[in-house]
Structure formats: structure tokens, C-alpha cells
Amino acid sequence: MLLATIDETLRVLAERALSELEKARDPGALESWRTAYLGRRGALAEHMRAIVQLEPEARPAAGQAANAAKARLESAFDARQRRIEELTLDRRLESERIDLTLPGRPLHTGGLHPITLTLRRIVEIFRDMGFQVAEGPEVELDWYNFEALNIPPEHPARDMVDTFYVNPPSVLLRTHTSPVQIRVMEQAKPPIRVLVPGRCYRYEAQDASHEWMFYQVEGLAVDEGLTMADLKGVLVAFAQRMFWPEVQCRFRCDYFPFVEPGVEMSVQCPICRGSGCRVCKMSGWIELLGAGMVHPQVLRNVDYDPDRVHGFAFGMGPERITMVKHAIDDIRLFYGNDLRFLQQFH
């Protein structure tokens, strides 16, 4: 066979192989192609064997040409194989489409009661200001709930809170967490900074804004040199974290027998931010808590010297805070425990 003929044969062989390679569309066809052209008994191997038949001086050139063609076919095969792998993966991914709009699988988690969540937030904020959490009994002595707090029997301020009594009547369900002020001061010496969350009870008909069982968070600080400016500072810092950093606070005079001066704090309504809405009854303000400087008589009742130490105290309702934050219009939802309400806080 002439060299020219063998070159021509190789050229035709290579062209046919490349054109057939283009037609291979799956791994099976690709493998058949490889067997047919690059296999041990394939067309190229057969061609190699034909070269042996050439005159010796023609063999190196023909061999080189055949090796070049083999390299070309192998590289084309690799390229084609990669391409087919890509196509196969593309086809698989295409077939694996899912409805991305189906709802996510619900997690098997529960949740905390909204009042617990609010209490935790309040505690967290005051803890950062050095207040430590304390607690006291819910069934309380008249002395702690009233008398030691400067509310003697038949004091007109007793009309402000209606009380559940137990027999004997010196035992009652605490109407506020303020009695824990006395219990704390009896046990400790200034400086004092405590925060007292807990359940309280008042003999009050239930309606959308009244519950006979509720939580209160009492705060008390006693130290030398404490002033109302400190009280304001602590409460403003609280409001800025509980609501939003620019929230405005308003302080007015109010009366609670165990503080003097007495304070009521309002904050801008968190729902409308002061412009007026249903939650704040169009006033832009929410009455948030009562506070004041601890009454000198209260300090004397626990053997503190009101000329030496001053204290401030405040009390707030987590139900009210939760209600204004979330525009809840009925306090009875909290202890009604309908899961359809509670689960909205998850």
C-alpha cells in the first residue's frame, strides 16, 4: 500500500470517526464509538496493523500520522464524554423539579407564653443596669402588702385596689409585687437594686382591659444619693430598649402611698409612634407604669434612715406592655390560653 493511500485512509477514518462521535448522545453510544474506533480491535488499531505492512522507510511517517489521529480522537472523545455527562446531569436536574411554593415542613417546636417572653425582655434590660431578680410569696401578709408600704387599714388608697382575702383577713393574695420591696430591704442593706416579677391578684371584674390575675414587675433601688433624676434615667433607658431608641417618655405626678414624690410614666405609642391611633385612643401616649422615690415612712419601716439613703421604685404590667407592642385589644386572651392566640408568638 502506498503511503499516500494510507494517509488518505487515515484521513477518511478520522473524519468518519469525528462525525459519528457527534452523534453519540448517551454513555452507551459513546462506549460503542470508543470500541469501534479506539478499542483494541477498533478501526485505528486495524490501521496501525496496516502500517506494519508498509515499507520500512514509510512506517515512521505513517506511524506518526496514526498517533496524531489517535490523540485527536481521544481528545475528541474526552470532550464528548464531558459534554454527555453535562447533558445527562442537566436532564436529571430538569426531571427533579419540585413545587417550590409548597409550605415548609413545620418544625416540631413549642413556644413560651407571651408574658414569659415580655418578662424575660424586661429582666434582661434591667439586669444590664445592675438589677438582680428576686421573688416573694403570692399569698402575703397584710403587713407587707399594705401596712409596711404606708397603707394602714382603712386608708383611702385601699379603695384603689380591691383585694382577695384569705381567712384570717391578715392574709391576702398580694395586689402588687411591692411587698417584695419590704422583704428585700429587711434582708439586705443598701446598695440595693432588685427586680421582682410575679403574679398578682385583684378583686376586679374581668373585661377587655381588666384581669383579676396578672403579672407585675417591681423594681427597687436604694443607695446613698439616689435621686428622681436617676429614676428617670433608668426608666428612659428601659423604654428606649423595650420600644425604640428615640421613644419619648413623659413623667407626671401621681400618687402611690409608698412613694413620695410619686410618678407616672407614659411613652409614645409604639404602634403609631405618637401620631395617634386606636391603641393609644388617639392621644399618641401610653400610660406605662407607676414609680416614685421610696416614701420615708417605708424606709423607716425597714429601719433604714431616710436622711441617709434614698430609694426609687417602679412597677409595671407586662400584659399592658405586650398589648401595646402587639396591638392586642383584650387582656383576657393571655390567660384564656387559646393556642391559636399563643402560637402567634412563636
Add this chain to the structure above:
Amino acid sequence: MRVPLRWLKEYVDISLSAEELAARLTMSGTEVSGILRIGIDWDRVVIGQVESIDRHENADNLFVARVRLGTETITLVTAASNLKTGDVAPVVRAGGRLGGPVLEPRRFRGVLSEGMLCSGDELGVSPDKESIYILEPSAPIGADLREFLGDEVLDIELTPNRPDCLGVVGIAREVAALTGGQLRVPRPSPPAGDVPATEVVRVFVDDPDLCPRYTAAYLEGVRVGPSPPWLQRRLYLAGMRPINNVVDVTNYVMLELGQPLHAFDADLLRNATIRVRRAKKGERLTTIDGTARELLEDVLVIADADAPTAIAGVMGGADSEISDSTTNIVLESATFDRLSVRRTSRDLRLSSEASKRFDKGLDPELPPLASHQAVGLMLELAGGRAATGLVDVRQPARPPRRIRFTPRDVSSLIGQTYSSKEIEEVLRPLGFQLEPSDDGVEATVPSWRMDVEGKADIAEEVARIKGYDAIPSVLPSGNLPAAAENAILRWEEILRSALAAAGLQEVITYALVDPHAEAKLDPDAGDRLLPNLASIPTSNPMSVEHSQLRTSLLPSLFATVGANLRYQQRVSIFEIARVYLPPLDPLPTERRRLAIAMAGQRYPESWSANQAPVDFYDLKATVEAALNTLNLSCRTTPTRKTQWAHSGRAAAVELDPGGVVVGLVGQVHPRVAQRFDVEGVDLYAADLDVDMLLAQAHEERTIRPLPRYPAVDRDLALIVPDQVSYADLAAAIGSAAGPLLDHFRLFDVYRGAPVPEGHRSLAVSLAFRSPDRTLSEDEVVSAMEAIEREVARQFGAKVRGR
């Protein structure tokens, strides 16, 4: 209390608008909860005078009036029959309005009415809806009615420490201090007549402890009749109904000065005698509200020579009431003990404008002033002659309270510096007298400010009048208390979080329960539940359902499950709260408990979940997970000692190690569940003593290094008789395996063929490992054989498939 601004302005100059004034008062502690505006929405309402009034020619029940409005005269048709020629009355002109729709001229049976005459009710100045409101003859004809009658009424909510503000003059003092407006307090003189009052009326105070001061004035020859319009209007705007001139004056002066007064018909008092004494057994009195009342023995009464004629400080008696025929009057102005009035008012369930003032405590220096003021007004409005002065029976006057303070005392409490001048500007208009003393100021507290006791009160006066908003806000710079943490409360919150993370919803239920609630937990209780006598009742419950302090959380939780199962397929809830255990010593024992209740589906409702109902093992896993966060482990030991549980599905929770029983877990007995409306699904519950758990909670947990050598895993399925518990089997495996057993877990429980009847197959997966080498097959085989021998010996266990 309602304070009309026109009235208030008699005592103090006011240049602020009603809104501004309300805001200032509110910020200083006198809360204005609303402003009622009389005349704000009147348009073209003018003062007219009736020139003629005739019956309508074509209608029996209508009248045609010619009414002069300044220069012009218009025709009006009205149905009211009280008009006379010359009457001065309010007229809405056509095109004007009284707040409602615009009034159009309208023809009534052929006569064109060019406006409308108004009733007092329409104007908001009297309760009368039927007749036309007749103005005083001095009203300027043709003038805009709003100029003459319009008013703004502040609705004021007073705190109980300020009874001195229960009169318009008290509010005027506040306004003067707040605004600097000139104050004009009434200073009436004692009546001067021909006879001293002491010769006409005799007053005996038998019980001075309940009546520190009693004054009586005497008037004769008065004519009882209606009060003039201005007085009636003021009373009405302030919230009281006009009665007659004598009674109206007593009410007017009470609203003005805050001192209640009572007028007796002197001719109905036997022997012209007033005796202030406690009621005697069996005495009765019909009060002016028409109710006959039995008087308890310690009720303070005003009696004549024979019998009670008023309940002191609360309400007068009908027998001596002022009537149209009254001509002679004894006027009482007294101070009664506030506790006595409070008790009487509460015991009789009878509250009046007078009792509401007396029970806050009134100034004993006020009665003569109020009496003189009232006598003067009565003489003016009802005529007659007064006796000279008063009968005044009183306890020795208490010396005025004096408080020494320095500006520094104020600033050290408030955190804001006030000058002596600023302090004086606040205190003087409030009635304080100030004298310089050695190192500061001595303030004499006015007799009506019984709430001001010391330096802190002085500081509040200054701070509130100058405004709390003027006080800076600073963060306290003092020492912090020693760092301490309430570990119990911290663990309590960790436990809460763990339970929520385990899929439970926290609930908060009422601490007061029905006395029968806890009896519902007894499956054998039957239909007639007995009240729980071992719990503490409240003595004044609002309802039976919430009358007793609970000793268990379970009934509240079960009821919550029942209520929620109406809407939900899955109810898994918990509560950590206190129970209250007798005896009272002097208080009950309050213990924290955890209750868990689970019923319905295991997972939240979803399109893809493999749903199954919850069972005991869900509950057990939850309890174990919760205890694990406290670094506690537990065993569940079957028990029959539970009131509320299914007899075969209840276990005591024992801490491991230790064996302390901290509570119970189990399925709720179906009869118990049914009482809480949980039917058709199984209810599971746990009831644990949280105080016990929290006391044992600790942070010690040793973490093992990761293993360096591979484990050899072997599965072992053992067929054992049903009565062999997994816990016993597991204990045997653990002890027989020797030190090479790293851990094992149960992976299958099977009952049914080919496992023989009365048996089950328990399959465990065991992992063997040595910390210092790779185990050989022989070592594992020998450990496995040891296990198999031991379980065969103890329980007759056979290896499945062998």
C-alpha cells in the same frame, strides 16, 4: 370631680386655654381625664325675649311666639307650654345649629317658624327636656348665647391623698401655683343677727372621737323655692341636680370649698337640739333617698333630743328634710372621723357626695368658713335672718405642722436644683407660710394639706409644680450591689426554654380554681364531686370557679387541653407555676410545680408528616430532655400510687442517681380525661416538683474526648417473656458486657410470629470499643457470649433466629 371653667375663674385668673390648663394640671398630678365643652358646636344661637305668646290657630298643642333678638323680632312655633311674655330664652336661628344638623326655616300648619327655642337638656345646662330653658332676666338680649353661657368643664380624677381638691377653690390653688395667676379665695364673715346662734340651737357632741368639730348656724324666715338659673347651671355642670335654693346652696358650697353641709328643718328638730352620738340598739332612720334603715350601734348619727335625724357625714333623714314649707333652718358644717364615715358608708352600701369627701379626711378648720359662705348665699337667695355666729363644739385645734428644710433637701431627692425663690413661688400660692430658719426655711403647712408630712412631700410639691419634665434623666452612678444571681430562677427559665424546645407550648392558667376541680382527678370520684378541703379558700371569691388556691396544676391544664382540642389536632402544653399548700403558718407553703399535658397528634399538622397520636414515650422523652438541660437523669418506675392515671401506664419519676421521686408521668385515666372534655384521644400528663428539680440542678457535665479507635458494632435481638421489663434487661446487658461495651441502644420492639405468644423481641445495637487499641474479633465474641449467657440465665432470653 367636674369643674366648670367659668366658675374656676372666679377664684383665679386664667389665661391658658382649657387644653393647656388641663395638660398642666394633669402633669402636676391633678389628672384631667376629659373636657366637656358647652356651646362649642353652637352656631347662630342667641338670646331672645318673648314679646308675645299665643296659641297656634290651627294646632291645639302648638304656640306661636314673637321673640325679640336685639333689633329684630322673629316668629317661632313651639310645643313647649312654659313660656310667658317677657321670658328670656335661647333661640337657634334658621341656618344655625346646636351641634346637630343645620336648622331650616319650617312651616307649622301655615305659620313659618324662623328658628327654634331650646330646652336646658339640648343646651347641656339642665336635665329638663320638656320645657324651654328660661334664662335670667339680666341676660343680654340679642347676644350670642355662647358668650353668655358657653363653658368648658374639666373632668378631674383626684388621687385619694388630695381631698382638699374636692372643691373648686382647691383646684384654683393648684392653678395659681402652676400658672402664677392671681388667687381670690372667699373670705366670708360670720353672720350678724339679733340673737346669738348659741341661744337658739343647742349642740351636744357625745362622741368627740368620731366628730372632732360640729358647727351649727341658724336662719329663720327663709323662703324655699327654686334657685336662680346661674346656680342651677353650675350645680348641673358640676354633676349635681338642683333641688331647691336651700339644698342647692349646701351643695354649691360643698362643690366650692369641699366641705359638705347639711340643712335641717329647724322646726322638725325636737327641742332645737342637735346631739352627735353613736346610734342606739334598734334605732331606725329613713334617709332622704326614701330607704328605711336599721342603724348598727356604732354608727355615728345626728340626733335631735329624741331620735336620729341624719347619718353623720353620709346622708340626712327624710323627717327633717328641707321642704317647700320650711322656714327655719339649722345648718350643719362639721368634721367627722374619716374611718367612721368610711365604715358606715361601706356597711350601709350608701355613698354620697358628702361621704366621698369625709372618708378621705377633711380639714377641721374648714367648717366655719363653709358655714359662713352658705349662710351668706342663703340670705341672698332665700331671704330670712341669720342668728349671730355659730354654735361651735370642737376638740382642741391641732397645732399646724411645721417642716424645716433647705433647698438642698429638695435637690438631693429630686436631682434638680431649685432656688429659694422658685421654691417660694410654688409653696406660697398653695397656702404654705414660709419663715427663714437657722439653716433654711420653716414651712407652715396649711391645715387643708394633711397629706404633707415631711421634707419629701415638700420636694414633691416643688418638683410637680415646676414639672417633672424639667428634671434631668441620668443613669445612677452609685455602687452596684454585690454580684449575685438567683440560681433557682435561672434554672427555672432554662427549664422553660427546654420544654418549649421539646415542642410544648407554655400556658399560664389561673391560680384560683373551683373547689371541686381537684376531685375531678379521682377516677373513682363518681358524679358527686367533693370539694377539696385541703386547699385554701379565698374569703371573698368573685365566682365559685375561681374561689380556692390550687394545690395541683393538672385540672387547669387538662381543661386547657379540652378547650383547645375543639380547634386543634395537637395540644402539647406545660405550665410552671406555684401551688399553695396549707396550713397557714402564717402563710401557706408555695411550691413550684411543672405540669405537662399532651394529647392528639405527635407533630404539627402538615402536608407531609407521618402522623401518629402522641403516647407515653413522647411524654417520657420530653421529661427526660427537660431534666437533661438541668443535668439531671431520671428513671421511670411503674407505680400504682397515682390518683389520676391509667393503672398500667403510670410511672414515678426518680432521679438517677439518688432515686428521689420528683413526680409522676403517665396516661390520664380515661374517666378523668372525659371530665375535662378530652374524649376520643389519649391524654398524657406529667406532674413534677420543680423546687426539687431546681435544687438538684447543677452545671457539672464531663465531656469525653472523641474516640481514637473504631467501634465494633453488633446487633442482638432477644426474645423475652412479656413481664421482663426493658430496664431490667438493659441493666443485665450493661453489667454482663464488661468494660468493652461502649454504649448500646434499643432499636426494635417486636411482638408476633415467629416470636411466641406472651413474648416479645427486644433488639439492641451494641458498640464495643477500647480506648487504647482496635478490638479483636475474639474479644467482641466473648463479650457477646457473656451477655447472651447472662440474659438467658436471668430472664430465659433466647437470641432471635438462633
